[in-house]
Amino acid sequence: MRNRRARAWLLCAAFVLSGAGLSACATVVPPNRLADYVGQQAVRETPPDVTLPDRRPLKAGLLLVGDTTAPNASPTLPDQALIQMSEQLQQQFSQFLPLSIEKIIPAEGIRPGSDTARFVELGRKYGLDYLVLVIASATEVEYPIYVAVGWTTGVVPGLRRDNWSLVEVALLDVRSSQVLVHAEGRGWATLDRPTTPDVNQWYPVIWKRPLEPNWRWWPPTYESAPHTLRVIAMHEAVKRLVINFQDAWLRKREADFAALRG
Numbered sequence: 001m002r003n004r005r006a007r008a009w010l011l012c013a014a015f016v017l018s019g020a021g022l023s024a025c026a027t028v029v030p031p032n033r034l035a036d037y038v039g040q041q042a043v044r045e046t047p048p049d050v051t052l053p054d055r056r057p058l059k060a061g062l063l064l065v066g067d068t069t070a071p072n073a074s075p076t077l078p079d080q081a082l083i084q085m086s087e088q089l090q091q092q093f094s095q096f097l098p099l100s101i102e103k104i105i106p107a108e109g110i111r112p113g114s115d116t117a118r119f120v121e122l123g124r125k126y127g128l129d130y131l132v133l134v135i136a137s138a139t140e141v142e143y144p145i146y147v148a149v150g151w152t153t154g155v156v157p158g159l160r161r162d163n164w165s166l167v168e169v170a171l172l173d174v175r176s177s178q179v180l181v182h183a184e185g186r187g188w189a190t191l192d193r194p195t196t197p198d199v200n201q202w203y204p205v206i207w208k209r210p211l212e213p214n215w216r217w218w219p220p221t222y223e224s225a226p227h228t229l230r231v232i233a234m235h236e237a238v239k240r241l242v243i244n245f246q247d248a249w250l251r252k253r254e255a256d257f258a259a260l261r262g
Contacts, residue, residue, distance in 0.1 A: 061123065062134065119133060187240065
């Protein structure tokens with residue numbers, strides 16, 4: 001089973017590197033999680049009668065959930081990394097969207113439930129009219145490869161770990177229990193390391209393949225490398241999330257204006 005899964009990932013990676021398949025593979029791994037928290041209906045196209053409010057900026061709270069409930073999910077980021085991610089999202093949402101994130105709400109006890117009612121209750125508890133719900137998840141696979149040694153043509157046995165990260169967002173109107181806008185961002189990074197000694201001057205190394213093939217980062221230790229991999233892949237997902245959230249917001253505004261014009 002493990003070998004079959006590794007072969008499937010290798011095929012997907014080969015398809016990506018061929019220049020044709022990044023979006024096709026990324027839409028499968030990792031699976032979307034947002035609907036498991038707010039319900040499938042809430043993440044479909046927003047009904048025409050549900051509109052974005054006119055006032056700007058929109059004051060809201062931010063709730064970030066690290067999800068590990070999907071099959072083959074990788075470990076979530078440590079608490080401190082999740083706090084830093086919440087602060088980064090607070091800053092970027094406030095900078096690039098008509099949002100003012102007033103509060104960061106702790107996510108203790110939040111599990112999948114396919115219902116917005118508990119988020120509505122949480123928003124009311126903190127005196128909010130709007131809640132920005134963010135779900136962060138990831139999938140990892142590790143498989144054997146040969147890694148190059150320095151600037152020579154020599155190779156040694158090693159391992160590659162791929163991390164596919166996904167960040168999803170939903171803007172929830174606490175008063176109407178409606179999801180107004182939702183979006184996602186995906187990121188990928190790979191960690192290479194040898195299984196033979198005496199090549200530590202080159203490894204472990206993390207790559208942003210295939211989008212930035214020349215970008216590299218050397219974690220200080222082998223023990224910290226998987227954590228660093230997850231942080232880098234999630235950071236890439238956050239960058240795309242902010243852009244896609246902007247686009248989703250603009251599309252919703254255009255749809256609202258079109259509905260007013262009849």
